Structure formats: structure tokens, C-alpha cells
Amino acid sequence: MLKIVSIVIRVNDLPAQSRFWQAALDYVERDPASDDWVVLKPRDADAPCIALDAHDSERVLPPRIHLDIYAEDQDAEVRRLAELGAREVHWDNLPDDADYVIMEDPEGNRFCVVDRPDWAGWERYQDE
Template identity: 35%
Template sequence: MQIVVTLDCLDTEAQAGFWLAALAPLGYRRGFEGPPYLSLVGPAPAPTLLLQQVPEPKQGKNRMHLDLDFDTEDLDAEVDRLKRLGAQKISEEQSEHGFRWVVVADPEGNEFCVFDPPSSLGSA
């Protein structure tokens, strides 16, 4: 079984550039390409991120989003790295049940979280 997460976007090449750089610490690379799709593949068992070109821009809040654990306790440094790649910081650091996270958005406005799990859980 494989999990594929599909992300609608206006510009698959621009989004691929952002997401490949953002996911570089996790080992993602380009995979299948065939308009309107472009896939980004991580090492098993990581899910594939499938970019799908659509004609309309994002509207409203995501109904589903990615939570990314980059295995760092310095969330500010990770958010700063993502901002240099073109992300926008949406929220200040939040915490609940030992989890800490910051909400950011990719260049087309798709929200995702950068998080640090409680030390008792370790890295995801």
C-alpha cells in the first residue's frame, strides 16, 4: 500500500521547486511527470506528494494539511528556512499536549504545519 497526497496548484513547476527544497531534509526527489501531474517521491515509507495543475487558485482554508517533523527543536530556524524558500508564516508557535507547531503556507497559500513532538515520543 502507498499513500499519495495530492496538492492542487496553478504552477506545478514553481510548486515543485518550493516543495523539493522544503522537503530536502527528508530526501524527496522528482518522480513521475505527465501534465497535469508532477510527483515528488520520498524514501519509503514516506507518502508521495502529487502536484496537480488546476485552473483555479486556492480558496478558503485547507480541509487537509501536512504536518512536517524535520527532527529539530528549533522551530523558528526551520520556519525561517521555509520563509527563505517562499513560504509565509501564518501563526506564531502553538503548543498542546507536548506538541509544538507553527502554521506556514507554501507560495500558493496551502497551509501546513512544522512541528516538534513531545520528547517522550521522539521524532516521527
């Protein structure tokens, strides 16, 4: 049996990207960061880790893979992420009824903030 435990994102500025993703997702370092690698884990939830790999790589658009991040309050989360340094990506082909907002982190790694206030899995992520 296989299980996704960690998703790796290539970055240029490891400390800055680590701070962004920790604040964005309320993650913490699983172990102390090295010069070119850190694994961030959820503080209190059962969710995949995010590993940041300081390694030069060409940015390709559209990306072949991206994160979908569910939000209980999409508008508030988009504003909060923008305050942390993320940017909204405007796409001419976005459907009128899209339940997602395309964003990119401070280095241009794209992700979607999906409006899912009724997602049944939220209780796993709530403090007990």
C-alpha cells in the first residue's frame, strides 16, 4: 500500500519560503532545516507534509502539478495569503462558477484556494 506523506516544492530562498508555507498552512518544521532542505508538518492535523528543496529549477507555466488548499472562508484566506506575500493569478479561461482562486507563493509556485466550507473532513483539522 502507498500513501502520500510529503509533497516537495522546489524553492530558491529556503528560509523565506519556509516562513511563508509555515504561516500559510500553520505547519512547523518536522526536524531542523538544513541548508537546502526542510520538511514542514501540520501542527495538529493529519495531512501531508510539505518538503522544501532549495534547488534551481526552471519555472514552467502552466505547472504540471499544483496544490489544492481547501478553505472554510475562501475570501478571508485569499486576503490572508496575499498579506503573507502570495499573489492572485488571473486566468482568462477561469469558469464563471469556479470554486477556486489561483494563487502563487512569493516565488511563483502555484496553488488553488478552493471554497469548501461544507467539506466533511474539516472535523479532522479542528482542535479537540
